[in-house]
Amino acid sequence: MLKRIWKPLTLVFVAGLLSVTWYSKYAAMERLESLPLGTEVGERAPDFSGTTVDGETVRLSDHHGRIVLINDFATWCGPCLFETPHLVDIYNKHKNEVAVIGLNLQEQNVDVAEYKSQFNVTYPLVMDPDGALTDIYRPLGLPTSWFIDGDGIVRFVYTGPMTVELIEKVLDDIRQGREPDVFSAAGSG
Numbered sequence: 001m002l003k004r005i006w007k008p009l010t011l012v013f014v015a016g017l018l019s020v021t022w023y024s025k026y027a028a029m030e031r032l033e034s035l036p037l038g039t040e041v042g043e044r045a046p047d048f049s050g051t052t053v054d055g056e057t058v059r060l061s062d063h064h065g066r067i068v069l070i071n072d073f074a075t076w077c078g079p080c081l082f083e084t085p086h087l088v089d090i091y092n093k094h095k096n097e098v099a100v101i102g103l104n105l106q107e108q109n110v111d112v113a114e115y116k117s118q119f120n121v122t123y124p125l126v127m128d129p130d131g132a133l134t135d136i137y138r139p140l141g142l143p144t145s146w147f148i149d150g151d152g153i154v155r156f157v158y159t160g161p162m163t164v165e166l167i168e169k170v171l172d173d174i175r176q177g178r179e180p181d182v183f184s185a186a187g188s189g
Contacts, residue, residue, distance in 0.1 A: 039137055041157060041179075045070075045148045046136050050103070050126035053112045058124045060148070063099040067174055068148040069167070072139040074105040075115040080143045083161035084119045090167045091123040098171060099123070105142065106131055149174055156180040 035044045045068075047061045060068060071087060073080040091100040100123035104112050112125055128134050137146060140159040147156040147170055155174050158166075173180040 035153065039146060039154055039157070041154050043154050045146065045152050045154050047152075048133055048136055050128065050133055052124045052126055053104075053109055053116055054124075056124065058101060058126050060101070060152075064152065065150045066097055066099050067150060067171060068099045068101065068146075070101050070103055070137055070146045070148065072103045072105060072134065072137060072142060072144045074142055075107055075111045077142040079161040083143055084115075084121065086162060086164045086167060087123065088119060088121055089164050090171075094171070095123075101126060103133055103137060104128055105134060105139070147171070147174060147180070 033044075035042065037044050037046055039045065045060060047059065049057060049059045052058055060070075069087070069090075071083075073084070087100055087102070090098065102121065102123060102125040104125055104127055106128055109127060112127065115121070116125055126133065137144075140157075143161060144157065144159045145162060146154055147158075149155050156170050156179075158170070170180045
C-alpha cells in the first residue's frame with residue numbers, strides 16, 4: 001500500500017515545491033518591476049546602449065547578474081585622473097563579477113583614446129557625443145559613480161574620486177546585501 005501512494009505523494013511534493021519556487025521568483029520579479037526607473041538609490045537603473053571609443057556596443061542590460069559600476073568622467077578632470085588607476089585595478093581584479101563602464105562627458109574620440117592608452121584602461125569607455133547618456137546618468141560633479149546590483153537596482157551613488165579601498169568596501173556591502181554606508185565608505189579611503 002505504501003509503495004502505491006509513495007510515487008503520487010512524491011509528485012505532489014515536487015509539484016508543490018516547483019510552484020512555490022516559481023511563485024517566489026515571479027513575486028520577486030514583480031517587486032523589481034514595480035520600482036521606479038531612475039538613477040537614485042533604490043531605483044531601477046535605466047538601461048542604455050552606447051558605443052565605446054573602440055567602436056563596440058555596450059548595454060547595461062548585458063551585465064544582468066553582475067554588479068555594474070558606471071563612472072561619469074572627463075579626460076580633463078583632475079579627480080578623474082586620480083581615480084582612473086583605481087578603477088582599472090578594481091576591474092582587472094573583479095572583472096568576472098563586476099562590470100565597470102566609463103561614461104565620457106562629450107569629448108572627442110581621439111582624447112578618450114589617448115586617455116585609455118595613458119592609463120591602460122581595460123574596461124569599456126562609452127562615448128556620449130550628443131549628451132543623451134549624460135542626460136540619463138547626470139553627474140553631480142566629476143567623477144560621479146553609480147553602483148548597480150545584479151538585479152539592476154541602484155545601490156550607491158558617489159561623487160568624487162574613489163580609492164580602491166572605498167570601492168572594495170562598497171562592493172563588499174552590495175555583495176552582502178547591505179546598504180553601503182557613505183560615512184564608513186568615505187572614511188576607509
